[in-house]
Amino acid sequence: MSHAPAFPAPPHGATERAMVRGELRAMIALAAPLAGANLIQMAVYAVDVIFVARLGPEALSASSLSVSLFGLLMWSMTGLVGGAAPLIAAELGARRHAVREVRRTIRMALWLAVIAGLLVMAICAKGEALMLWTGQQPAVAARAGPFLLILSLATIPNLISAILRNYVSALGRAGIATAITALALVVNTLGNYAFVFGHLGAPAWGLEGSAVSSVLTSLAMLAAYLWVIRSDRRFRRYRLFGRWWRTDWPRFADMLRIGLPIAATILAEAGLFSGAAFLMGRLGEAELAGHTVALQFAALAFQVPFGIGQAATIRVGLAYGARDIAAIGRAGNVAIALGIGFMALTALIIWAFPRTIMHLYVDPDAPANAAMVGFAVQFLVVAAAFQLFDGAQAVAGGSLRGLQDTRIPMAIAIFGYWVPGIGTAVYLGFFTPLRGFGIWLGLAVGLVVVACLLLWRWRNRARLGLLPA
Structure with a gap:
């Protein structure tokens, strides 16, 4: 099933004002769920602070420093794989049936996500040394190291989710991103409640429990995107993960360029x-x-x-x-x-x-x-x-x-x-x-x-x- 052209030819006599109003409606329809997902993501981060703060100032300091470093790395790498978004949009704008082109772009974006994710994980593995190098207290650095190591396991799932979010949004279904981010808020809240303090039959892992919750949340988001893409006929027709081992280095270079x-x-x-x-x-x-x-x-x-x-x-x-x-x-x-x-x-x-x-x-x-x-x-x-x-x-x-x-x-x-x-x-x-x-x-x-x-x-x-x- 093909999607409608992004910019259909206006009917005879259509005014520029009417076309601007149409663009405004289309922009709001796309931007509102994306902005909503961003706001919910802020709440996801706030949940971690609320639970970890109850463990004391040392745990909160270790968590804040670790999340600041991890967030900076994740945000920048999300921008790196985000180079796929304008490429996908241009491919869909050029041809309504750009199935092969979109699939190749997503495939190489996934390759890039894995490579970038491994780089972030390697940096996070040196978390305690980085904290000490920046002059943090040894006790705080010692607690930040294991926390950051566990948290880094969320990197690749988060980056792949970011790519799939761009994919569903480019196909005009940005509301899916809002719904999945809301799911992440629920999962992270339950995960912190369970693993930080040992509720719901889970072990009480304290600070590390909050990192485990973040990893589980990233996996839940990725699973939700995969389920949606597999369940929806319009998404499924692109066969995003078909022949994932095949390379397309010119497209990979384009993504790096952007x-x-x-x-x-x-x-x-x-x-x-x-x-x-x-x-x-x-x-x-x-x-x-x-x-x-x-x-x-x-x-x-x-x-x-x-x-x-x-x-x-x-x-x-x-x-x-x-x-x-x-x-x-x-x-x-x-x-x-x-x-x-x-x-x-x-x-x-x-x-x-x-x-x-x-x-x-x-x-x-x-x-x-x-x-x-x-x-x-x-x-x-x-x-x-x-x-x-x-x-x-x-x-x-x-x-x-x-x-x-x-x-x-x-x-x-x-x-x-x-x-x-x-x-x-x-x-x-x-x-x-x-x-x-x-x-x-x-x-x-x-x-x-x-x-x-x-x-x-x-x-x-x-x-x-x-x-x-």
């Missing part, structure tokens, strides 16, 4: 915020705590434009494969407007109700939290200001990925985040009285520079030769 810059871009952006945390820690515990709380809400709000950016990659990629220049412009412009519009709403909420937001994380009226809350409210003011640019850079980057343009956006990200971004943060944070507020201004500067340059590149896509012939 995926490696995406991974580097993710590392650059993650490095900006991780670096800011280290800078904040040098100022004091209250500043670091306020930074952590404010960043948690900013990260929560970011999941929506991040989902819109993922949808933009697919919608722009479909139009790119169809060589429909007008549809490329509509898809990207609608996505950018949607992302900025949502972040404008969150900016207004932050400006109007900063202390209400604090109630999501701590008691702002408790005297013990006074200093931390004061810093967090200051930082939220800056977060409100950069929401528009954070949303813009996420969606503009996703739109450019749909054009398979990733190398120059990578250079923009590395420059913007690490030269004006971190440079401004260091100067204002340590050489002016602004301190933590100055560090957050540095974050804003980095986001503004990257957003403006990516938007400029999108607007000038034709002149820069990014469009199909």
Whole structure:
């Protein structure tokens, strides 16, 4: 059974306004479940913190450090295998029956997932040594090592699930990703409940039990995707795992060409915020705590434009494969407007109700939290200001990925985040009285520079030769 063309010819007399409305409906239908899956994934991570926090500060520190390292590696490798998304979209946009092309792309993406996963596992095997090298306390490093080793077993299942998520989303069934991520939330909650404290007849493995729960959750997600793909006739017709041993090195090279810059871009952006945390820690515990709380809400709000950016990659990629220049412009412009519009709403909420937001994380009226809350409210003011640019850079980057343009956006990200971004943060944070507020201004500067340059590149896509012939 074939799917309908992504960009059917408009009926006679159709107006551009009607076509934009149609694109808006298609974009929302794709972006909403992807954003929902991102938000649920945040809840999956939060479950680990809730259970491990009851084991004490040492266990929580070991878990937080390990998850930070593992998350950075996983996020970047997900970007690496995510190079398959624009390729799949372009193949489907070019031909409705691109069964062989999609199968070959998925096959080589799976190869790449295994190779990247083994690399991550090798790094995680040196977890304790890495913790000691970064100056962590020996007791915390000793607990982090075994935890990280177990957690690394989730790498390959997670990467394969990410590839299959792109596959079902490109075929217009992104709601499946939301449902499977919701399943992951349930499995992880039950797993932590069982293996951390020994409930439901399971052994009480403490900190390591939380890592076991994460591994089981990754396997449950992968099993769910495999079951859906095998059960649905539309997915099954692509025979994704047929002749999995056959190589297609040119396609593998294409994925590296697109995926490696995406991974580097993710590392650059993650490095900006991780670096800011280290800078904040040098100022004091209250500043670091306020930074952590404010960043948690900013990260929560970011999941929506991040989902819109993922949808933009697919919608722009479909139009790119169809060589429909007008549809490329509509898809990207609608996505950018949607992302900025949502972040404008969150900016207004932050400006109007900063202390209400604090109630999501701590008691702002408790005297013990006074200093931390004061810093967090200051930082939220800056977060409100950069929401528009954070949303813009996420969606503009996703739109450019749909054009398979990733190398120059990578250079923009590395420059913007690490030269004006971190440079401004260091100067204002340590050489002016602004301190933590100055560090957050540095974050804003980095986001503004990257957003403006990516938007400029999108607007000038034709002149820069990014469009199909």
